[in-house]
Amino acid sequence: MNAWESMGGERDVRAAAFDLRRPASGDLAASPLVFASPHSGRHYPDDMMAASTLDAQAIRRSEDAFVDNLIAAAPDLGAALITARCARAYIDLNREPFELDPGMFADELPDFARARTARVAAGLGAIARVVSEGQEIYARKLTFAEARARIEWAHRPYHAALEALIAEAHAAHGFAILIDWHSMPAAAARAGGRDGSCDFVLGDRFGAACTGAVTARVEGELEALGYRVARNSPYAGGYTTEHYGRPARRVHALQIEINRALYLDEATLAPTAGFETLKGKIEALTRVLAGADWSGLKAR
Numbered sequence: 274m275n276a277w278e279s280m281g282g283e284r285d286v287r288a289a290a291f292d293l294r295r296p297a298s299g300d301l302a303a304s305p306l307v308f309a310s311p312h313s314g315r316h317y318p319d320d321m322m323a324a325s326t327l328d329a330q331a332i333r334r335s336e337d338a339f340v341d342n343l344i345a346a347a348p349d350l351g352a353a354l355i356t357a358r359c360a361r362a363y364i365d366l367n368r369e370p371f372e373l374d375p376g377m378f379a380d381e382l383p384d385f386a387r388a389r390t391a392r393v394a395a396g397l398g399a400i401a402r403v404v405s406e407g408q409e410i411y412a413r414k415l416t417f418a419e420a421r422a423r424i425e426w427a428h429r430p431y432h433a434a435l436e437a438l439i440a441e442a443h444a445a446h447g448f449a450i451l452i453d454w455h456s457m458p459a460a461a462a463r464a465g466g467r468d469g470s471c472d473f474v475l476g477d478r479f480g481a482a483c484t485g486a487v488t489a490r491v492e493g494e495l496e497a498l499g500y501r502v503a504r505n506s507p508y509a510g511g512y513t514t515e516h517y518g519r520p521a522r523r524v525h526a527l528q529i530e531i532n533r534a535l536y537l538d539e540a541t542l543a544p545t546a547g548f549e550t551l552k553g554k555i556e557a558l559t560r561v562l563a564g565a566d567w568s569g570l571k572a573r
Contacts, residue, residue: 290314290359290427291366292341293434294348304563305446305570306352307438308344310454311366311431311513312337314357320419321363326412327404330542334404335362337456338542340531344454346556351563352452353438357431361401362410364423366431367453367511368392368399371424377402379414399428405458439517439524448523448570450487450562453513455530458539462532464507472500472535476510476528482518483525484570491527494561498554523570 291314296303313336317329325332341356348354357366371386374393377400382388396402400420403409435451442449463470473495477483492502510518510528518526533539536548 291355291357291431291434293438294354296348296351296353304351305442305448305450305567306347306559306563307435307442307449307451308347308352308354308454308559309435309451309513310337310341310344310354310356312357312361312455313339313341314359314361314363316358316363317360318363321360324411324413324415327408327410331408332360332362332404332410333542334406334408335401336360336542337454338533338537339544339548340454340456343531343536343548343552343555344559346552347559350556350559352559353442355431355435355438357427359427362404363400364427365397365399365401366428367455367513368397369512370399370428371420372398372512373400373420374398374402377411377415378417378420380417382417399424435513435517443524446567446571448525448567450483450567450570451513451517451524451526452491452562453511453526453528455508455528456533456537457508457530459532459534461507462530462534470501471503472532474503474506474508474528474530476505476508476514476530477526478510478514478518479505480520482510482514482520483527484520486569487525487527487567490565491529491558491562494558498557500554525570 317332369387372390372393373382373386373388375382375388392398401410439449439451475488475492477488495502508528508530514526514528517524536544536551538545
């Protein structure tokens, strides 16, 4: 077991920051697929809640609720799987680690902090200022020491583990395919698709993070399952797809956004009757992708 797979002990009496599971075979030889869910964590450490103005239900609005459960069968079907346990609002694993809002901190941020990004301006940096409805999270200013502690506890180990999974898949197959799973509000889903609505959005950063052959295959399989699919609008991919997607180096990263209306009551954050249907179809998709002949990617 790797160090990042057994996080805990004195530093972390709360929970591990993430879970990592390899395919049932124990290695990545069966498939080049790596699945990730960085925003489905439901663990809110005490230090965060003590500083928050929001109750537990309100602060959960920023979660990609239960996406980790939707893709939980991936290792049994041949794909490696890494999923967050720590909450997105505590530390966002789909951001640059020091993408921080200086207005949130009592002390001055170091020069290497990235304070001038669109995500920081929206209150959604590596440590979020607001939840999705624009509600302010914190009752006080944080310190940079607190931010660094969150980064060291969760962000760095998560990405070290993800990078290792990608490297293992690449070594075994000559290429790797990372699929970063997310969910989107139904209101955002209505902005995608040719008819003004969609069930899934595939984000490949307009081809910069993933070859078109992978995106097209995923799109075709989802459509065959009866879903409406959009590409790159309103989500083209985040830090993970941008950071890892290097088609010229045979690492392909694709972000998949799921319309929450398919499986979730957005008011109560409870799974609906559609959850099991969607889960079964995602498993069918995973089975096809894990069994596909991707050898053509070696020449790309």
